[in-house]
Amino acid sequence: MKVLGIVASHRRLGNTEILVKEALMGAEEQGAEVEIMRWTDYEILPCEGLATCLFGGTGCKLKDKDDHHYLLQRMYQCDGLIFGAPCYLLEVPAIVKRFIDRLFVLMSSPPPPSMKRKPAAIIIPYATRGWTSYALLQPNLMLLELGMAVIDRALIHIQGMSEATADQRALDRARKIGVEVVTAVKTGDTTYRGEPGICPVCHDRNIHILKDDETVECGLCGIRGKLSIEKGKIKVNFPEEQVKWHRFSVENIYRHFTYEIKPSKDYFVRTWPLLKEKRREYRGYLHIDREPVTSEGRG
Numbered sequence: 001m002k003v004l005g006i007v008a009s010h011r012r013l014g015n016t017e018i019l020v021k022e023a024l025m026g027a028e029e030q031g032a033e034v035e036i037m038r039w040t041d042y043e044i045l046p047c048e049g050l051a052t053c054l055f056g057g058t059g060c061k062l063k064d065k066d067d068h069h070y071l072l073q074r075m076y077q078c079d080g081l082i083f084g085a086p087c088y089l090l091e092v093p094a095i096v097k098r099f100i101d102r103l104f105v106l107m108s109s110p111p112p113p114s115m116k117r118k119p120a121a122i123i124i125p126y127a128t129r130g131w132t133s134y135a136l137l138q139p140n141l142m143l144l145e146l147g148m149a150v151i152d153r154a155l156i157h158i159q160g161m162s163e164a165t166a167d168q169r170a171l172d173r174a175r176k177i178g179v180e181v182v183t184a185v186k187t188g189d190t191t192y193r194g195e196p197g198i199c200p201v202c203h204d205r206n207i208h209i210l211k212d213d214e215t216v217e218c219g220l221c222g223i224r225g226k227l228s229i230e231k232g233k234i235k236v237n238f239p240e241e242q243v244k245w246h247r248f249s250v251e252n253i254y255r256h257f258t259y260e261i262k263p264s265k266d267y268f269v270r271t272w273p274l275l276k277e278k279r280r281e282y283r284g285y286l287h288i289d290r291e292p293v294t295s296e297g298r299g
């Protein structure tokens, strides 16, 4: 059984790396073969938004130009995954988003069936309480898009450089995650073991209030429900059919691709001659050229 640890932090031997390694030690102790990669050692080019991966029939245009495909395959090869990234300005660093944007390619080449409910866990060190609102969002989105079962998510409070090494509470939390991932692989029990959230699918607490001021929606899963206050506690009731149709369900992915994405190709082919003509006006207006930036300009 292979457990892969991913470190999405530029800081070498920083808190993310230490906590992911601690989790892997826990996994190894349970008999797993462990591996680790630091995403910042690889090149992940930004998605160019050309949608050739969807409609060109040739896959991602950048496939042979950077390491995204390789990193994805490495995720496909493991039996369990531990993903670590630090909290940066309420979210995770840009490298995670770069990786996720390129996952558009999954629409035309879906993950192998072996990814379905493969156990994964998220570790996020952060420094300031109350400054983590969206930190779990992107890693959760990425793992759910890949079809994986997120079995635990830990936001771990750590202030300074490599401070995790001296924080037993943080190390214990990380090690527990490693043990949990191995247990989930061994038993096939992918029940969520983390802190309870509001959404029954992704366990997030980022709930949006819709414009009718009556309905609430899980920002990640897109499921809708009604909010109430019972004995002073906020509750959201999500009807069963909503839970079933969350954004990452097989049915919803099929619906999204078949009825929203796919027809956009025909629409594009039909409207392109007109749009091409109309955009001429903008080509001639205010040329955008990269300005020369001198060393003084850089400050």
Ligand SMILES: Cc1cc2nc3c(=O)[nH]c(=O)nc-3n(C[C@H](O)[C@H](O)[C@H](O)COP(=O)(O)O)c2cc1C
Pocket (backbone or CB within 6 Å): 009, 010, 011, 013, 014, 015, 016, 017, 086, 087, 088, 089, 090, 091, 125, 126, 127, 128, 129, 131, 132, 158, 159, 160, 161, 162
């Ligand atoms: C650019 C930057 C932005 C940060 N933003 C936040 C933040 O919004 N919330 C927070 O709690 N910590 C924030 N931190 C602190 C890191 O999350 C924290 O120090 C973490 O332990 C760093 O992990 P690392 O050693 O793996 O880089 C930020 C750190 C940096 C460098």
